[in-house]
């Protein structure tokens with residue numbers, strides 16, 4: 457391969473202000489070398505890194521992502537954000553596996569502000585590994601369009617993963633090894649396969665507006681005397697509307713493993729009250 461054809465990875469590092477960024481800074485001041493194609497973004501805490509940051513970076517063409525924080529029990533915040541990063545990265549790795557992407561493309565390390573040489577060593581080792589893996593998707597045998605659609609699907613489900621895995625994502629356990637066993641591949645496959653959708657039956661909805669008032673993300677298209685509609689793009693699958701809809705109406709349905717019916721056109725959403733309907737017939 458000529459030097460012109462050499463694969464130059466797009467690598468992103470998301471690192472915490474207090475320790476890992478200090479380590480990167482010391483690395484630079486000490487003139488330790490690491491590849492210039494690794495771009496760094498500073499965040500206040502590794503616990504601030506969200507699944508959405510990671511998966512969106514992959515969607516937008518990153519070949520690998522590095523997350524860096526303070527060593528465990530050295531986090532500058534209380535409760536320690538690096539435990540959150542640990543659990544979140546392990547979940548992301550499982551999601552990458554589900555997507556068909558090599559989870560080695562995502563790496564989490566702890567680097568203190570005094571460990572400039574450690575920062576350089578990790579960057580060099582990770583860069584070498586990614587160069588060997590090759591471009592995202594190519595070495596995994598996934599076409600760009602297919603990969604894009606897989607990432608888009610997973611990104612849409614992030615709020616749902618956070619809800620369902622809230623307990624695991626909040627675990628603080630000094631045994632770091634235990635985090636690799638938090639999520640199994642089978643469990644993640646099942647979680648995605650059985651991700652529910654919520655649908656409002658236009659025949660049953662009485663426009664009482666209870667669901668719209670309780671929805672935490674304004675995902676219900678609501679108007680007086682109009683059949684209510686779940687905006688599937690905004691819905692985070694929390695199920696609040698299902699619990700909120702009065703049993704006498706029972707208009708909200710949980711749909712699993714099937715597409716939801718398309719929403720009623722706007723000009724057909726006017727409510728015909730049950731009582732009036734009965735009188736008319």
Ligand code: SF4
Pocket residue numbers: 654670671672673674675676686687690691692693694695696697698
């Ligand atoms: S499931 Fe939750 S987010 Fe979705 S429409 Fe119902 S209340 Fe809103």
Ligand code: SF4
Pocket residue numbers: 656660661662663664665666667668684700701702705706707708
């Ligand atoms: S709570 Fe039930 S009946 Fe009331 S607006 Fe929502 S879906 Fe319709």
